[in-house]
Amino acid sequence: MTGTEPHRAPAGDPFAARTDVARAIGVLMSLVPCGTEAAHRVLVRTARTTDGDIHRAALAVPALLRGRDPQDPEQRAVRAAITAARTGPGPEAGGLRPDTGVLRAHLARFRALRRLALTAPADPKVQARLDDAAYTLCVLLGTRTPHAALRSAGRLLAGRAGRAEEPQASAS
Secondary structure (H helix, E strand, C coil): CCCCCCCCCCCCCHHHHHHHHHHHHHHHHHHCCCCHHHHHHHHHHHHHHHCCCHHHHHHHHHHHHCCCCCCCHHHHHHHHHHHHHHHCCCCCCCCCCCCHHHHHHHHHHHHHHHHHHHHCCCCHHHHHHHHHHHHHHHHHHCCCCHHHHHHHHHHHHHHHHCCCCCCCCCCC
């Protein structure tokens, strides 16, 4: 069994339900990408949209990874909530640009933690490390969401790779 398969909690088992929610949060943190609070908001939005509970919404997340049923209302609601989370609150202001080496190092750390979150989605330590890496990327790039930070990093690195380093002006 992989870390993304759903566990059906017996009726009334709050510990199993909590594990399912924690697992779904870890998977969402990796998929969106986002922090723990935004992943929880995705689950809450899904539950509200489907008039269900957060546990049912959590069970729909691993099913999405396996590409189960595109007509399932919970899966459709999760997809819509993910899209909304990726959209973010609006355009970010431009600012200083990070050093390419520093940016690449933080991107590598973030991507490695995303992969780890998919293998151990319910691990709170992995979630905390991914949350920290996402926050660092947002601060580094001056964005409000990790998704926007990844898009910004991609544009920034592609722009710098497409042109030679500009010579420094000499002081005369």
